[in-house]
Amino acid sequence: MIYFDNNATTRVDEKVLEAMLPYLKEDYANPSSMYDFAKKPAAAIKEARGKIKDFLGANNEKEIFFTSCGSESANMAIKGTLSCNKEKKHIITTKVEHPCVLNLYKALEKDGYETDYISVNSEGELDIEELKSKIRKDTALVSVMYANNENGVINPVKEIADIVKTISPETIFFVDAVQASGKIPINVKDTQIDMLGISGHKFHAPKGVGALYVRPSVRLTPLINGGHQERGLRAGTENVPYIVGIGKAAELAMDSLDYEMKEVKRLRDKLEEGILKNVFNARLNSSVSNRVPNTSNIGFEYVEGELILLHLSDIGVCASSGSACTSGSLEPSHVLRAMGIPFTALHGSIRFSLSRFSTEKEVDYVIEKLPDIMDKITAISPYQEELMKLKQRRG
Amino acid sequence: MWEYSDKVLDHYRNPRNVGKIDDADIVGEAGSLACGDSLKLYIKLDGNIIKDAKFQTFGCGSAVASSSILTEMIIGKTLEEVKKITNKDIADALGGLPQEKMHCSVMGQEALEDALKKYYKEEDEWEELELTGSSDNHDKVICTCFNVTEGQILEAVKINGLKTVEEVTNYTKAGGACGRCKGAIKNILDEYWKNETPVELTPTQKILKISKVIDQQISPQLQKDGGDIELIDVEGNTVKVKLTGMCSGCKNASMTIKNFVESVLKDKVDSRLEVEQV
Ligand SMILES: Cc1ncc(COP(=O)(O)O)c(C=O)c1O
Numbered sequence: 001m002i003y004f005d006n007n008a009t010t011r012v013d014e015k016v017l018e019a020m021l022p023y024l025k026e027d028y029a030n031p032s033s034m035y036d037f038a039k040k041p042a043a044a045i046k047e048a049r050g051k052i053k054d055f056l057g058a059n060n061e062k063e064i065f066f067t068s069c070g071s072e073s074a075n076m077a078i079k080g081t082l083s084c085n086k087e088k089k090h091i092i093t094t095k096v097e098h099p100c101v102l103n104l105y106k107a108l109e110k111d112g113y114e115t116d117y118i119s120v121n122s123e124g125e126l127d128i129e130e131l132k133s134k135i136r137k138d139t140a141l142v143s144v145m146y147a148n149n150e151n152g153v154i155n156p157v158k159e160i161a162d163i164v165k166t167i168s169p170e171t172i173f174f175v176d177a178v179q180a181s182g183k184i185p186i187n188v189k190d191t192q193i194d195m196l197g198i199s200g201h202k203f204h205a206p207k208g209v210g211a212l213y214v215r216p217s218v219r220l221t222p223l224i225n226g227g228h229q230e231r232g233l234r235a236g237t238e239n240v241p242y243i244v245g246i247g248k249a250a251e252l253a254m255d256s257l258d259y260e261m262k263e264v265k266r267l268r269d270k271l272e273e274g275i276l277k278n279v280f281n282a283r284l285n286s287s288v289s290n291r292v293p294n295t296s297n298i299g300f301e302y303v304e305g306e307l308i309l310l311h312l313s314d315i316g317v318c319a320s321s322g323s324a325c326t327s328g329s330l331e332p333s334h335v336l337r338a339m340g341i342p343f344t345a346l347h348g349s350i351r352f353s354l355s356r357f358s359t360e361k362e363v364d365y366v367i368e369k370l371p372d373i374m375d376k377i378t379a380i381s382p383y384q385e386e387l388m389k390l391k392q393r394r395g
Numbered sequence: 396m397w398e399y400s401d402k403v404l405d406h407y408r409n410p411r412n413v414g415k416i417d418d419a420d421i422v423g424e425a426g427s428l429a430c431g432d433s434l435k436l437y438i439k440l441d442g443n444i445i446k447d448a449k450f451q452t453f454g455c456g457s458a459v460a461s462s463s464i465l466t467e468m469i470i471g472k473t474l475e476e477v478k479k480i481t482n483k484d485i486a487d488a489l490g491g492l493p494q495e496k497m498h499c500s501v502m503g504q505e506a507l508e509d510a511l512k513k514y515y516k517e518e519d520e521w522e523e524l525e526l527t528g529s530s531d532n533h534d535k536v537i538c539t540c541f542n543v544t545e546g547q548i549l550e551a552v553k554i555n556g557l558k559t560v561e562e563v564t565n566y567t568k569a570g571g572a573c574g575r576c577k578g579a580i581k582n583i584l585d586e587y588w589k590n591e592t593p594v595e596l597t598p599t600q601k602i603l604k605i606s607k608v609i610d611q612q613i614s615p616q617l618q619k620d621g622g623d624i625e626l627i628d629v630e631g632n633t634v635k636v637k638l639t640g641m642c643s644g645c646k647n648a649s650m651t652i653k654n655f656v657e658s659v660l661k662d663k664v665d666s667r668l669e670v671e672q673v
């Protein structure tokens with residue numbers, strides 16, 4: 001099997017699993033307990049917190065809170081700050097956020113919040129001028145993703161933080177860094193980012209653990225009330241093995257960042273170039289260099305994405321699509337629509353996302369096999385004339 | 396991942412009768428590129444009998460499978476025979492389709508219908524399918540996002556016994572994008588099923604029924620989370636309630652609860668009910 005869907009989730013690194021196992025077996029104590037038996041899990045959490053602190057470039061372990069996932073991190077940050085800041089009723093985000101932010105904003109609208117959704121251009125780059133024009137003194141929160149899950153485009157979050165704070169120093173700035181972590185260096189130090197969320201399963205920790213960085217000056221109301229865990233901001237007995245897992249995964253990710261940015265990028269570029277060269281109806285949906293190194297989103301014109309995925313799956317290749325048909329929704333991806341991808345390619349857009357476990361052989365295999373699949377699918381298409389013209393145009 | 400039947404898998408992997416018939420007698424079309432799926436059905440006649448059929452489809456696995464099996468279903472049949480084929484027959488022939496994919500079978504039926512319509516119009520023998528409870532304007536576009544007409548919705552409702560807007564969306568796509576047309580779809584459904592809905596409850600009966608549902612189904616749920624609900628009044632279709640306990644203070648929770656209460660009441664008592672907090 002060839003797994004090119006690492007933006008959906010990643011495989012757990014063996015070393016991560018190894019680090020976790022003792023806490024699923026013999027070291028099962030509740031870290032809050034008083035006896036010596038609890039010391040090891042307590043120390044393990046502290047160590048993991050330290051690793052996440054380093055991973056995100058935070059100043060202090062106290063700025064790191066463990067959560068259950070990226071969605072929880074976003075909800076904890078956004079709901080937490082808004083309920084501490086009730087007089088301000090204006091919030092801003094982008095049109096291309098993950099549903100964990102977008103749907104939360106929709107829910108907040110029903111609660112009386114005024115929202116602005118900032119546009120992107122055809123390459124998926126955020127309209128910074130529009131953002132500037134929307135920030136007001138009574139803007140409670142700006143939420144911008146670090147990297148987009150579908151097209152991989154990186155937002156200049158450090159600069160955006162400066163812009164937000166220059167216009168309105170009191171406005172809180174949250175960054176959903178779920179798709180950036182493990183792919184590019186993250187460093188909140190020397191930035192004005194207030195909060196930043198990540199999710200373990202996107203960088204080879206298991207599913208079900210995330211983290212949130214919170215600048216000490218930011219006040220939050222907890223999403224989950226209860227015990228004193230996570231300094232009272234996120235109650236519930238700590239998920240020790242998974243916290244150890246995300247810590248270990250962060251450590252490994254820091255070690256392999258260089259590899260990600262050079263080797264994974266080389267493979268991604270090779271895949272991209274190979275497909276564009278071999279498949280006549282392929283077009284790159286975003287070609288900016290400022291993308292995370294593992295992601296490529298390619299539109300195949302006049303064919304439908306689910307059908308491509310089914311045929312890919314039949315030869316053991318996992319990828320994903322922004323097509324409506326795969327998700328059960330009837331509309332194609334909100335990200336691709338926000339980019340204004342032409343509708344000839346909108347329904348046939350496929351995301352390939354690699355990881356440090358991807359190999360050159362796998363890339364070569366996909367480049368080799370995709371033209372056959374596309375021949376099969378285009379042969380069924382009612383748009384033969386259009387396809388023929390495309391073929392001639394692309395040579 | 397969808398759970399596709401073996402038949403669906405077989406037909407998207409090895410679609411039958413793919414292509415174009417250059418000297419086709421009739422060509423039926425349905426769907427569009429912008430909407431995400433489209434189908435062209437070519438038919439070659441021998442007198443009254445479909446001698447050959449071919450298709451070209453832009454769409455997902457189940458769209459290809461629906462088109463492919465449709466060609467198998469119609470080859471060798473008379474026009475009178477294929478006139479009776481519905482989307483349900485197509486889905487059944489495929490061993491069923493996931494609910495969300497029923498629109499693919501509808502596309503097959505529509506292309507076939509389009510072909511027959513063109514043929515009989517030429518012969519001047521086309522009769523509209525009889526649709527009870529509908530207004531006179533079948534060509535009126537109800538869903539502009541997917542270009543779905545009232546006639547198409549009614550037909551899907553009739554053939555498949557659809558009762559909810561969500562089902563109509565699964566079968567026709569109408570309502571699946573901006574959602575603006577959902578009210579109109581609801582009206583069509585209400586109108587169609589009008590004769591079937593039980594006689595209107597008297598105000599007292601309604602209050603009693605609402606109160607029973609709240610006591611037996613809603614309140615126990617809320618109590619699990621340390622909250623509760625009190626029925627204050629029912630005015631027309633507006634149910635006024637008060638949230639107490641844990642959920643009372645917090646705005647976010649109360650929105651969720653309102654939505655929950657409303658959906659249960661809509662489901663169990665009357666789909667026109669709306670919940671208001673006092
Ligand atoms: C950008 C982004 N944010 C948030 C999430 C949600 O993360 P989780 O699945 O851990 O809740 C995802 C996952 O797909 C994501 O891609």
Ligand code: FES
Binds near residue numbers: 572
């Ligand atoms: S008009 Fe029907 S979904 Fe938009």
Ligand SMILES: [Zn+2]
Binds near residue numbers: 455
């Ligand atoms: Zn489909």
